[in-house]
Amino acid sequence: MTKFTSVEALHSHREALLATKKDENKKTVSVCAGTGCKAVGADLVVEAFKAEFAKNGLENAVHLKATGCLGLCEKGTLVMMPADQTVYHSITPKKVPTIVEQALVQDGRADDFLFTDPETGAKQPTMNDIPFYASQKRLLLDKNTLIDPICLDDYISVGGYKGLAKAIEIGPDKVIDEMKKATLRGRGGGGFPAGRKWETCRNAPSDKRYVICNADEGDPGAFMDASLLEGQPHSVIEGMIIGAYTIGSDEGYVYVRHEYPLAVERLTKALEQVRASGLLGENILGTGFNFDIKINKGGGAFVCGESTALMASIEGRVGEPRAKHIHTVVAGLNDKPTNLNNVETWATVPLIVERGADWFTQMGTKGSPGTKIFSLVGKVNNTGLVEAEMGATLRQIIFDMGGGIRGGRPFKAVQTGGPSGGCLPADKLDVPVDFDTLWNEGSMMGSGGMVAMDDQTCMVDVARYFLDFLKFESCGKCTTCREGIRRLHQLVSDVAEGRATEETLDLIETLAETVEKGSLCALGTSAVNPVLSTLKYFREEYLAHVRDKKCPAGVCKELITYHINENCTGCLICKRRCPEQCIAGENKKIHVIDTSKCTKCGICKDVCKFDAVEIY
């Protein structure tokens, strides 16, 4: 690997790369190798392409790239041709020979595997034709489609480490100016402007400073940071090097969830590459600046996403947050000034430094410039990763990018911000998504998790789910959080299980206020958002549980019963499968469930091919 001893050496290497790689994209096949596609067999697809290339004598004529997440996880494995951005979906090894034959040998398109408009049936061959991609603003995610995550040359050829070169050229003061002007707000959910954080940290008197990348993405239903680390680890590393150079730090950490083995693997490889090429380590690019990055794997504690808890964890202690009378930028890790930013924030830094704050602030809203990556999951058609300009409405994200609700069912709510966020109903669909607006509506941006829900989702159950999650994840330091969330969970369970009265709802609200006011860190103070927002927007549903002892969505076990309707053909399958043996019936006669014995496991509904099992 080339070792760059100066900024000029890096630039000339890039130019040399561009000269040789100029024609490479014309014959490149990108296979998505993100967690989602890997889980449905992307590795086998890659192998199938290799075999097929060999068969057709194309080994040297076509480049095969296993890239980061291409976004539309729902339709994996995705295959893309970077030359004209043709996308093929749901690719299995069996389909590979056809693609190679039609798209590469004959130089056309494999029409059978293109996206189609569900209404007109028209083909949507390229990214520009597919509404999922066309309605996004893919500032960061675009790189995922272009590069092999662990190929440094790929990253350099798309402009990688230009931001670092620019930072060295203009010096730390100007970098801080640009960062402040760009008002890049913390993408982890806090929304604090990164530039101001950097400045305070840089000005804090000390002989040692740290930079940390918070990759402890704990919100359930969120995988933006994982995809960035998997798809473009170098963006994050470059951001951190720029940060360290600006702040005056020589030691950095990436604190990443152990549940993300692929991210850890790719980050490790990327770090080895930058060390070998003089972009990390001692005397970076011949400037005399020293900086290195270590990886720390989390232990599966949600609270460690909180900055002070995370730092305690790096110090080899239990991850309990502390009061932040003195901010971590002044006294953080090992009591030294520490600048912590989230993965997406770090990945955005090189772009801002390279292209300038003016370019960045053109996008998004005044208070929240730029773009934000969301993981759009739940009951939407296009589950996956989307990047939208700040200020895009929930409707644009869920319906244009997400393709609407699965099975044409009605939209009921969207949960944003993970366990700290809230649920917004249909009449808030036109709310613009930015840090401040969502907060004012009783939810929050959080790190970017977005879970769409339909009429079969019970909001009481959702509130109970998050309280159960937080009850377990509370570190136990503050009484209001430790005991308060536990009691809130009991009260909401009372509602879900039909034991509550209307007074229970008042009690929930009163207790929620106490938990919010009496807890130290954001885990406790925001823990009440899911329950308060559902109570605010879906009170009728709570009342149905309380007054009528019914769960309208058919979710809360204690309030529902399973029945078999006249669709039943008497096929005996449910009868055989019922673990409680409480279904009676004969061949070709409608079966009956003995509701007194039924444990509501749902197996009968799962196995019924005739839609004959109903929930009341």
Place this chain on the structure above:
Amino acid sequence: MDLTFVDAILTKHNRDTRSLLAIMQDIQEEVRYLPKEAVQHLSKELSIPLSRIYAMATFYNSFHLEPRGKYTCTVCMGTACHVAGAPRLVEQLERDLKIDSGKTTPDLMFSIEEVNCVGACALAPLLIVNGEYNSNMTSDAVSRKIKKLKKEEGGA
């Protein structure tokens, strides 16, 4: 129990107590749980109280103080998996394996685990068996999977 692997891990981390979390993770990586002997050895070698290691082991969800089964059946309990019916998968595993979630069968063959979110929400609900992802699962599919594994192991 041969504890030389613990010494090797300690050397790798320069016997630095600040790397305690990583040291414990490496031990667990090796034997899939934290054996009592290994933890006691660690306490002696690093001169840190056993209570501190115990606090770490019980605070961080990823640690296990009991041996794990040959097959770890992990159900993702992320929001997307939850609304798609993940709790029912756990119930099915509990029924089929006759153990509670978080426990291991007496023959050390199966363990049931729950994880907060693995970020593969398009595959919800998700069952991971020893790192192998099974997507869009139903209670019935869980049962079939367990039956198949049991059959492979020659059991009933």
